[in-house]
Amino acid sequence: MSGEKGTKAESLKAYKNRLDDALGNEFLRKAMDNFAVAYRTSRENAFSGMDTAELIQTVADVKADAVIRNQELLAAFKQKAKENGIHVHLAETAEDANRIIAEIAKKTRCKSIVKSKSMTAEETHLNRWLENEGLEVTETDLGEWIVQLRKEGPSHMVMPAIHLSRYQVADLFSSVTGTEQDAEIQRLVKVARKELREKFVTADMGITGANYVIAETGTIGIATNEGNARLVSTLPRVHVALAGIDKLLPTIKEALAVNKVLPKNATGQAITSYVTWITGPSECKTVEGGKREMHLVFLDNGRSKIAKDPVFAQILQCVRCGACANVCPVYRMVGGHQLGYIYIGAIGLITTYFFHGREHAKNLVQNCTNCGACKSICAGGIDLPGLIKDVHAKIQDEEGHPLQSLLLGKVLKNRKLFHTLLRTAKLAQGPMTEKTKEGPFLRHLPMIFSPEHNFRRLPAIAEKPFRDRFEGLNKKVHAPAYRIALFSGCVQDFVYPEQLEAAMRGFQEANVAVTFPMGQSCCGLPAVSMGEKSAARDVALQNLDAFELKDVDYIVTLCASCASHLKHGAPKLLKNYAPDRAAAFADKVLSYSQFMSGVVGLDKKTGAGKAIAFHSPCHLCRGLDEREAPKDVIAKSGNTYVPTAEEETCCGFGGSFSANFPAVSNEILTQKLDDVEKSGAELLVTECPGCVMQLRGGAMKQGRDIEVAHLAEILYPQ
Amino acid sequence: MTTADATKAPGTTTDLTGTFTEKAKLVSAEVYPVKTLEQAFAKAVEICVNKAPLDPQMASPASPDAAQKSSGTDRIMAAPNLDEDAFSALSAACDAAGGISLIRENLRQYPGGIDMGVSLMDYGIAETGTLVLDSRAEETRLSTMLSEIHVAVLYTSKIRESALAMTEELKGVVRDPGSYMAFITGASRTADIERVLAMGVHGPLELHIMLVEE
Numbered sequence: 001m002s003g004e005k006g007t008k009a010e011s012l013k014a015y016k017n018r019l020d021d022a023l024g025n026e027f028l029r030k031a032m033d034n035f036a037v038a039y040r041t042s043r044e045n046a047f048s049g050m051d052t053a054e055l056i057q058t059v060a061d062v063k064a065d066a067v068i069r070n071q072e073l074l075a076a077f078k079q080k081a082k083e084n085g086i087h088v089h090l091a092e093t094a095e096d097a098n099r100i101i102a103e104i105a106k107k108t109r110c111k112s113i114v115k116s117k118s119m120t121a122e123e124t125h126l127n128r129w130l131e132n133e134g135l136e137v138t139e140t141d142l143g144e145w146i147v148q149l150r151k152e153g154p155s156h157m158v159m160p161a162i163h164l165s166r167y168q169v170a171d172l173f174s175s176v177t178g179t180e181q182d183a184e185i186q187r188l189v190k191v192a193r194k195e196l197r198e199k200f201v202t203a204d205m206g207i208t209g210a211n212y213v214i215a216e217t218g219t220i221g222i223a224t225n226e227g228n229a230r231l232v233s234t235l236p237r238v239h240v241a242l243a244g245i246d247k248l249l250p251t252i253k254e255a256l257a258v259n260k261v262l263p264k265n266a267t268g269q270a271i272t273s274y275v276t277w278i279t280g281p282s283e284c285k286t287v288e289g290g291k292r293e294m295h296l297v298f299l300d301n302g303r304s305k306i307a308k309d310p311v312f313a314q315i316l317q318c319v320r321c322g323a324c325a326n327v328c329p330v331y332r333m334v335g336g337h338q339l340g341y342i343y344i345g346a347i348g349l350i351t352t353y354f355f356h357g358r359e360h361a362k363n364l365v366q367n368c369t370n371c372g373a374c375k376s377i378c379a380g381g382i383d384l385p386g387l388i389k390d391v392h393a394k395i396q397d398e399e400g401h402p403l404q405s406l407l408l409g410k411v412l413k414n415r416k417l418f419h420t421l422l423r424t425a426k427l428a429q430g431p432m433t434e435k436t437k438e439g440p441f442l443r444h445l446p447m448i449f450s451p452e453h454n455f456r457r458l459p460a461i462a463e464k465p466f467r468d469r470f471e472g473l474n475k476k477v478h479a480p481a482y483r484i485a486l487f488s489g490c491v492q493d494f495v496y497p498e499q500l501e502a503a504m505r506g507f508q509e510a511n512v513a514v515t516f517p518m519g520q521s522c523c524g525l526p527a528v529s530m531g532e533k534s535a536a537r538d539v540a541l542q543n544l545d546a547f548e549l550k551d552v553d554y555i556v557t558l559c560a561s562c563a564s565h566l567k568h569g570a571p572k573l574l575k576n577y578a579p580d581r582a583a584a585f586a587d588k589v590l591s592y593s594q595f596m597s598g599v600v601g602l603d604k605k606t607g608a609g610k611a612i613a614f615h616s617p618c619h620l621c622r623g624l625d626e627r628e629a630p631k632d633v634i635a636k637s638g639n640t641y642v643p644t645a646e647e648e649t650c651c652g653f654g655g656s657f658s659a660n661f662p663a664v665s666n667e668i669l670t671q672k673l674d675d676v677e678k679s680g681a682e683l684l685v686t687e688c689p690g691c692v693m694q695l696r697g698g699a700m701k702q703g704r705d706i707e708v709a710h711l712a713e714i715l716y717p718q
Numbered sequence: 719m720t721t722a723d724a725t726k727a728p729g730t731t732t733d734l735t736g737t738f739t740e741k742a743k744l745v746s747a748e749v750y751p752v753k754t755l756e757q758a759f760a761k762a763v764e765i766c767v768n769k770a771p772l773d774p775q776m777a778s779p780a781s782p783d784a785a786q787k788s789s790g791t792d793r794i795m796a797a798p799n800l801d802e803d804a805f806s807a808l809s810a811a812c813d814a815a816g817g818i819s820l821i822r823e824n825l826r827q828y829p830g831g832i833d834m835g836v837s838l839m840d841y842g843i844a845e846t847g848t849l850v851l852d853s854r855a856e857e858t859r860l861s862t863m864l865s866e867i868h869v870a871v872l873y874t875s876k877i878r879e880s881a882l883a884m885t886e887e888l889k890g891v892v893r894d895p896g897s898y899m900a901f902i903t904g905a906s907r908t909a910d911i912e913r914v915l916a917m918g919v920h921g922p923l924e925l926h927i928m929l930v931e932e
């Protein structure tokens with residue numbers, strides 16, 4: 001795509017430098033911020049009064065079915081297209097597609113080409129190829145034209161030039177027209193109108209993409225706002241449409257179902273200004289016979305192989321709405337050029353591996369906090385974060401695992417070794433520990449961290465882990481109301497045992513009998529997030545063995561990430577190993593707030609009466625779809641909940657993400673802390689020790705007066 | 719889902735015109751309820767006469783030359799998809815107003831643009847304020863794209879609840895080889911520079927819809 005990225009693999013260091021540049025780009029940051037906030041509202045409005053989940057499920061079903069029936073639909077389309085007079089070509093690879101289109105141009109003696117926007121053409125680097133063949137290619141979508149003139153690629157699948165300011169566009173247009181252009185948007189649009197009109201009129205060939213390819217009638221559907229695709233498919237004498245085979249749908253009915261969701265999800269519009277349905281060559285008065293020549297080039301480029309993959313087939317359910325970028329906290333910080341190769345956002349992190357190769361994917365795929373925002377909004381119902389982790393694991397399996405990740409995997413698999421290491425680390429850190437009112441912190445970062453990791457303070461390992469305290473805390477309960485097994489997770493066990501102690505006080509008060517299986521290990525999520533799938537599976541199995549299910553009503557954890565992983569992640573990992581046991585285990589898992597609010601039921605306490613902001617952990621609000629329970633807990637704790645802007649946006653922790661991309665993590669964190677300060681809250685509460693670590697450490701480092709606590713600590717203070 | 723769509727809450731079907739109007743206005747279309755086709759044409763002519771002069775995007779081989787201008791016809795209106803009777807009626811309205819030359823073909827001769835395109839719509843879709851136009855004829859396509867103002871004439875009896883609810887009717891159009899069916903919702907728009915909305919990047923700057931009751 002863009003020259004700077006070249007075709008060679010980029011080193012992680014070079015990639016991080018690009019991220020730093022983007023983080024320092026004030027215009028980009030502001031543009032992305034405004035967009036992230038505005039998008040949420042317009043999407044909500046567009047779907048208002050509708051059952052969004054049901055509409056999306058329909059799209060997912062329609063697409064999933066079309067993926068299964070792909071070859072059948074392709075054959076049907078070919079047959080119909082022949083009757084309609086469309087020349088159909090099948091391109092095995094991106095190069096094949098480019099070659100086919102160049103040949104059509106040669107055969108039909110086309111010299112100048114106008115194009116409407118097509119991500120598929122970006123995927124094949126079509127323009128570069130055609131220009132190399134001496135053809136003149138002009139993009140006619142305003143945003144695409146702008147990035148074409150700048151010789152770069154789109155930074156968003158729907159809004160290609162979102163990274164640019166009006167001043168940059170004015171400078172560009174001044175140099176293109178040879179006249180000074182004002183940085184006034186309405187006028188700049190008029191400049192494009194004029195400059196491009198002549199191109200439309202004189203072009204020999206028009207190239208479009210296709211949002212829908214309909215087998216039953218041999219029709220293609222194209223959605224645009226500008227109407228450029230209509231001119232591209234009307235004025236020139238040859239029309240070539242380029243479409244991935246994944247765009248095939250059985251009938252117009254399915255296309256309409258997708259079209260009902262796509263524009264709403266993309267930009268919050270009920271529908272695009274134009275949707276054009278073309279069934280074969282239409283009238284063209286400048287050619288003999290009165291009909292233009294029409295070609296459809298189907299691009300495979302690995303798609304039919306993906307379609308057969310049990311895990312990755314869902315990639316093809318993507319309808320290219322771009323929403324997974326719109327809501328991504330990383331995209332928001334660094335922009336599309338840094339969060340995609342051609343395809344952008346969550347889907348880009350995945351497809352880059354398949355369409356453009358491992359070398360372009362391996363840095364990208366790590367740049368994800370696993371927050372799940374993309375998944376919760378995806379028009380195609382794709383498990384995007386899950387697949388991102390799968391691609392990460394795949395790349396590591398193919399290239400060899402980096403030492404650090406390998407070690408982590410090895411250590412996690414061996415619980416005793418892991419816990420011994422933690423205890424040893426505790427002894428080693430002794431003199432470096434500084435006691436503060438927010439608990440013990442490390443004075444300096446351990447040697448393995450570089451200075452860029454210094455954006456938040458790291459807590460020290462606790463004097464005595466929870467597992468060593470449990471016996472002493474556990475009072476016998478007679479005729480218990482509930483019997484639970486407590487799952488601590490590593491961070492609470494070894495770093496924040498006081499959070500679990502607070503919870504223990506409450507369990508006693510509520511007459512809940514607690515067991516703490518000593519054989520329990522890490523939940524496995526950190527291993528997943530580092531691409532160590534087999535280690536994650538091993539610990540999941542160990543946890544199954546550690547818990548005796550028949551003796552307990554629920555498995556309760558104070559860590560939302562553990563809860564979500566135990567409930568949804570682990571059963572997926574164990575699908576072929578212990579599906580029934582994993583399901584039975586998952587069935588009993590509840591987050592702390594779910595248990596206290598939904599099962600135990602709390603009486604209102606006389607608490608501190610503080611104004612409390614809540615940071616909703618990604619794995620709670622999206623992972624477990626739990627939004628109300630924590631607010632109920634806050635209300636019952638005798639404090640007042642105050643809303644903050646973007647309460648459900650990631651804090652930037654994301655496990656290994658914050659270690660791999662500390663600069664990006666820090667920016668996400670800073671935004672979060674800004675929002676909390678603006679809310680006027682006296683205390684920030686959350687339900688995940690990872691979030692506590694990130695938020696508390698960041699607030700301290702930045703010298704902010706924000707106190708951070710776990711829900712259990714405000715409900716049962718010391 | 720499709721069945722739920724086709725049979726929405728009772729009452730909605732009776733107010734399709736209201737919903738259509740509301741949704742069309744949301745995308746900045748002007749909507750005029752009129753009683754007859756004649757009234758629709760009269761309104762179109764009025765808008766055409768009062769519009770700002772054409773801003774030519776390039777030289778048009780056939781745009782009015784000086785001679786034409788001096789004879790007072792400085793507006794060009796195209797209405798390629800009207801039948802003979804309707805075209806005569808519109809022509810009469812243009813003549814009465816004066817200053818408008820009405821054409822129905824050779825639109826390729828006007829790449830620089832025309833003032834107004836008037837077209838009769840096949841359907842309206844209430845849910846999104848969308849117009850459906852069978853545009854297989856090249857002249858129809860050009861007139862809806864090269865015009866600065868697009869006037870869409872739609873009989874209220876042709877308004878349907880949603881695209882999904884009229885799947886069969888739409889199939890009837892796209893089934894034909896060579897068909898080119900357009901959904902048009904508002905005027906041509908872009909938000910590609912700093913996400914600021916701008917109208918008329920390639921096609922019409924304005925969309926006016928005449929809702930004919932007869």
Ligand code: SF4
Pocket residue numbers: 324327328329330331345346367368369370371372373374375384385
């Ligand atoms: S999980 Fe979150 S960080 Fe990762 S791609 Fe999705 S939205 Fe972005």
Ligand code: SF4
Pocket residue numbers: 317318319320321322323324325345346347374377378379380381382384
């Ligand atoms: S992956 Fe989902 S959200 Fe992202 S572009 Fe595709 S359909 Fe849209």
